[in-house]
Amino acid sequence: MSPLHLCLALSAALFCTGLVAVLVRGNAILVLLGVELMLNAANLNFIAFWRFGPGGGEAGLVFVLFSIAVAAAEAAVGMALVIAVHRHLRTIRVAAANRLKG
Amino acid sequence: MLGKGLLQGLAVTAKNLVGSYHDPARYVTQEYPEVQPKLPEAYRNFPFLVSETADDPMGTLRCVACQICEKECPPQCIYIEKSKDKKPDATGKAQIYPAVFAIDTAVCMSCQICVEVCPFDAIKMDQEFAIAATDRFGGLLLNREQLAKPNAYYHQIHPTEAAEVDERLAAERRAAEEKARLAAAAKAAAPKPAVPAAAAAAAPGAARPAPAGSTAPAASAPVDPVPPPAPRPPSP
Amino acid sequence: MTLLLAILALVCLVPAVAAVLVRNLIHSALLFVLAWLGLAAFYLAVGAEFIAFAHALVYVGGVSMVVLFAVLLTRPGRESALPAPSAQRALGGLVAVSLVASMLGSSIFWTRLPSVEPTPPVPLRRLGELLAGPYLVALLLVGLILTVALIGGLLLAAPRRPSEGGDA
Amino acid sequence: MILAAAAPASPADAWLERAPLLLRDALTGWLPDALRPWVAALLSIATILGVFGLLFAYMTLAERKILGRIQNRPGPNRTGPFGLLQPFADAIKALTKEDIVPRAADQVLHFLAPVVLVALSLIGLAVIPFGRNLVAVELEASVLYFFAAGAATELSIFMAGWASRNKYSLLAAMRALAQLISYEVPLLLSMVPVVVVAGSLSTTGIVAAQGGWAAGVWPHWHALTPWGFSAFGVFMVAALAESNRSPFDLPEAESELIAGHLTEYSGFKYALFFMAEYLGMAALSAMGVTLFLGGWQAPLAVLEFIPSYVWFGMKLLLLLLGFIWIRATFPRLRIDQLTRLSWKFLVPLALVNLVNGGLWAVTSDWTGAAGVARWVVSALLVVVPFVVLGRSLTAGYGPRTYRYASP
Structure with a gap:
């Protein structure tokens, strides 16, 4: 197994784990964490192709930096949303937040 | 401006840090077991029994086991057993003495009432505060022998008060002597010449002023236990 | 090299899977932190030093704190032990995930990837030049996004009447 | 590690200067x-552990002595001459104490928290250049590594x-999180x-950038420039908060929270927490020295x-003495004062300072009158x-x- 294959496999596994968290667990915080994990899996792909790919992947590295920054912003806004939803509905189950009207 | 107060605070602590090495006014801590604290004269703790001499504390206790303090003690920490016999006290007068005198310092609350009520100035407040014991019951129950301390020690810890007490005792003694002499004179005028033994014995001692601080003269300055008109308690 | 990467992949993957499976929300968040640390180590081993540290700093230092704070603020006592997801939902989710997994797996293992020598690590200075040169607009945009996210997060989480609630 | 290849007369070749390296070569040759x-x-790991372990031991003693002196007490002076054996007595006591774990506690996390904390406090020290060529790990982004390692310490306080x-x-855990989020920035x-x-993210590069003297007396340390002085101040205040030291020791505020996150810890685990506090303090101080005080450069x-x-x-x-001094002086802040100080004072100050530092870097070739103007603008x-931020921070607090x- 080449390092590139390994990286891609890990990335796929992380993506699937994140997907499980998003689809199966009904907790809003876990959903957000699952999304973060999926973003991480994408980052890993960028790095894998920069390092073990056919070259010219420097843009991928820069992209990973942007991705990390955006993920941080996403986490901040997401958690603020979770807190707002909890204040409103007294629960953080995603299924409970099914109305747009407050 | 922000930070001025912070810098002032830092300066204060820095001054204290440096000052503690050369300025005794800034470094006031005494290291207790080595350096004993200078207690104020009025400091009081648990009671002790005053004896006239240091050599024979049991023989010269002022206490006559009248049991007033035992009755007055609010937490009832004093226990006294009267003696069956009488022994001559410092003045040579035969007196009942405490066969058992015990104070439970675990119970004592240092209220000084025993001192206030004692007609004989026999019990006073001590300054000894380090009486911790490893034994929970026996260790804190002080008996006669542990409680007895000479008058000289009393002078040492409460000089002013002890001088007053000695003066008062001397005055009482002089008054008793005067009374005895008058009585003797009256008796001499009367046909029956009889001098009370006690008055005769007290006469030479009372002529001298009551010495303070030394045990040997204190022994020869006998106390004339002419009781003030306090009622003798009935024996239980 | 491959062995080290495989070990680090396990270090990263096991906590991630455990994080999704455990019931306790705090345990889950802490396991996510462990997974992120493993991922940072993986990046380091791959040779992306700067990205590894940035990843650790942002995720372990920032995101994890926000997540833990959110967990605590949303009543951990009652919500931490969530009821098991409904069987239907779990089944649906698992079917979807296994579909995705099989697609990804097959595409990875049946693709003949070119085996080339690893690219040497990019010097930090080069990364900086890239960021300040061709990607400057993107960098500024990311800064803008972060600022907007900060303000938006504050507004979302602030109490209804900020004049009475003090600073959130 | 690179051996210095300088001119023979340079101080880098002095025997004492090279003693640690020579010793290492003799041991591994x-x-x-x-x-x-x-x-x-x-x-090098063993050396760092030994030196900083000893530093920790004697820091506790020095802290108690200095606090005592400031409060008109002698401090510990019973164990050994001048109390010099006190740290070892403390260690024996901590080791022999009973380790109590509450029945309802999360056993694994309760055990892991102090261990993780000590480990995280130690790994930051790996990138500190303790002297010329004395750095355990040379990394291109070592400053980032240091802060990434340090960011996780509050996590273990939360775990505890x-x-x-x-x-x-x-409550201590929540406070620790709020404090970290506020002061990490x-x-x-x-x-x-x-x-x-300095144009470098590596600690050795930053120290090298601070070498040399203006006229042989004014070292090029960052703390001796206007922007660097300001940054140094912000850094040290934030470092105080990051290492949970007074006056920012809210997570373990004993008057409000018993001992905060330490309440349920005893014996060896408590000692580990104690050790981590001092190690974290030493690590942040070492970083402060490296970033602002010229690292291992001599002042003259x-x-x-x-x-x-x-x-x-x-x-x-x-710097460690400064930590102790500050602890002896200032009362603890309230949680709202703590966050306000960070968000409304330190963060804006640091942001303005960022611009200031950028200007300084751009104008690095200005000399003569322009050089003076550069200093004035920076100041x-x-x-x-x-002044402006301080006014707004203290407005209404006469x-x-x-x-x-x-009266």
């Missing part, structure tokens, strides 16, 4: 080549607080201008004959925001008047 770097790495299953500990922002001006050109690691140690001890960019108590 007889080993086969394959093993040598590993043994050398182990040796949450795992204890004690309401005071939980100014800590990182204050370090950015240094990176900008004529004093260069003193070995570099001695200079580093002296600067480190000076103004420090003083004006400080001297307290006591309605009934004052």
Whole structure:
């Protein structure tokens, strides 16, 4: 197994784990964490192709930096949303937040 | 401006840090077991029994086991057993003495009432505060022998008060002597010449002023236990 | 090299899977932190030093704190032990995930990837030049996004009447 | 590690200067080549552990002594001459104490928290250059590594607080998180201008950028420039908060939270927490020395004959003394004062300072009158925001008047 294959496999596994968290667990915080994990899996792909790919992947590295920054912003806004939803509905189950009207 | 107060605070602590090495006014801590604290004269703790001499504390206790303090003690920490016999006290007068005198310092609350009520100035407040014991019951129950301390020690810890007490005792003694002499004179005028033994014995001692601080003269300055008109308690 | 990467992949993957499976929300968040640390180590081993540290700093230092704070603020006592997801939902989710997994797996293992020598690590200075040169607009945009996210997060989480609630 | 290849007369070749390296080579010289770097790495780890362990032990003693002196007490003076054996007595006591774990506690996390904390406090030390060529791990982004390692310490405080299953500990955990989120920002922002001006993210590069003297007496340390002074101040305040030291020791506020996250810890685990506090303090101080006080550089050109690691140690001890001094002086902040200080004062100050540092880097070739103007502008960019922000921070907080108590 080449390092590139390994990286891609890990990335796929992380993506699937994140997907499980998003689809199966009904907790809003876990959903957000699952999304973060999926973003991480994408980052890993960028790095894998920069390092073990056919070259010219420097843009991928820069992209990973942007991705990390955006993920941080996403986490901040997401958690603020979770807190707002909890204040409103007294629960953080995603299924409970099914109305747009407050 | 922000930070001025912070810098002032830092300066204060820095001054204290440096000052503690050369300025005794800034470094006031005494290291207790080595350096004993200078207690104020009025400091009081648990009671002790005053004896006239240091050599024979049991023989010269002022206490006559009248049991007033035992009755007055609010937490009832004093226990006294009267003696069956009488022994001559410092003045040579035969007196009942405490066969058992015990104070439970675990119970004592240092209220000084025993001192206030004692007609004989026999019990006073001590300054000894380090009486911790490893034994929970026996260790804190002080008996006669542990409680007895000479008058000289009393002078040492409460000089002013002890001088007053000695003066008062001397005055009482002089008054008793005067009374005895008058009585003797009256008796001499009367046909029956009889001098009370006690008055005769007290006469030479009372002529001298009551010495303070030394045990040997204190022994020869006998106390004339002419009781003030306090009622003798009935024996239980 | 491959062995080290495989070990680090396990270090990263096991906590991630455990994080999704455990019931306790705090345990889950802490396991996510462990997974992120493993991922940072993986990046380091791959040779992306700067990205590894940035990843650790942002995720372990920032995101994890926000997540833990959110967990605590949303009543951990009652919500931490969530009821098991409904069987239907779990089944649906698992079917979807296994579909995705099989697609990804097959595409990875049946693709003949070119085996080339690893690219040497990019010097930090080069990364900086890239960021300040061709990607400057993107960098500024990311800064803008972060600022907007900060303000938006504050507004979302602030109490209804900020004049009475003090600073959130 | 690179051996210095300088001119023979340079102080880098002095025997004392090279003593640690010579000692290492003497110890590892007889080993086969394959093993040598590993043994050398182990040796540097052991040295760091030993030196900082001893530093921790005697820091506790020094802290107690100095606090005592400031409060008119002698401090510990019973164990050994001048109480010098006190740390070892404390260690024996901590080791022999019973280890109590609450029944309801999260056993695994309760155990892991102190261990993780000590480990995280230690790994930051790996990238600190303790002297010329004395750095355990040379990394291109070592400053980032240091802060990434340090960012996780509050996480273990949170673990300790949450795992204890004690309401005071939980409150401490929340406070620790709020404090970390607030002070991580100014800590990182204050370090950015240094990176900008030095043009390097590695600690050795930053120290090298601070070498040399203006006229042989004015060292090129960052703390001796206007922007650097401001950044140094922000850094040290944030470092105080990051290491949970008074006056920012809210997570373990004993008057409110018993001992906060330490409430349910005893014996050896408590000692580990204690150790981690001092190690974290030492690590952040070492970083402060590296970033702002010229690392191992001597303050005067004529004093260069003193070995570099001695200079580093002296600067480190000076900062640690400052920590103790501050602890002895200031009362603890309230949680709202704590967050307000960070968001409304330190963060804006650090942001302005970022601009200031950028200007300094851009104008690095200005000399003569332009050089003076550069200093004036930089100083103004420090003083004006400080005064303005300080005004707004303390607005409405005049001297307290006591309605009934004052005459």
